[in-house]
Amino acid sequence: DTGVSQNPRHKITKRGQNVTFRCDPISEHNRLYWYRQTLGQGPEFLTYFQNEAQLEKSRLLSDRFSAERPKGSFSTLEIQRTEQGDSAMYLCASSLVRDTFFYEQYFGPGTRLTVT
């Protein structure tokens, strides 16, 4: 399978615990994005990486959230001290950007987080 992969697919955690999600993008893609989607809403942008550099973070990404892409390949999204409001589907997408031309974003299957 050469698509975007995410792990775990589901995560149930208790309020106050830390969780970490992983995303493996399509291998030749240099851009990696994280989005969050709640019921009845479209995905909302959280942050993105160009290779290993994190270039923008949404105001939705509070101090409890951190994302890394250490070698420009896979990325992790960590949520510390989870709250019930963090319950959502966390989506990773990747794309290729070359010579200022933007190619389409492809999404992974998502990680569904439930905070109890």
Add this chain to the structure above:
Amino acid sequence: QKEVEQNSGPLSVPEGAIASLNCTYSDRGSQSFFWYRQYSGKSPELIMFIYSNGDKEDGRFTAQLNKASQYVSLLIRDSQPSDSATYLCAVNKNSGGSNYKLTFGKGTLLTVNP
């Protein structure tokens, strides 16, 4: 004004009919436009993208873009029950930093009745 607006639906069409999904956007600087299909409990799947004014056809799908009216639409011909899903319109705002993030509408729920 919301950045990307879609009718939430549900839009119900009989099998074999044409389904028409509409989307408007507020930022005139928007450059790229995408339609994603999302089945319940699944992630968005890219089905069409369009960059230039006019029509773009791919199989049973046609995307239409009118930048002057800030309007993009998706037509699905010969609708099948398997097309029943939420259709998300997404817009790329190349906002200074060239981050190419997508801004999504809330989606339109399409139901195709056998």
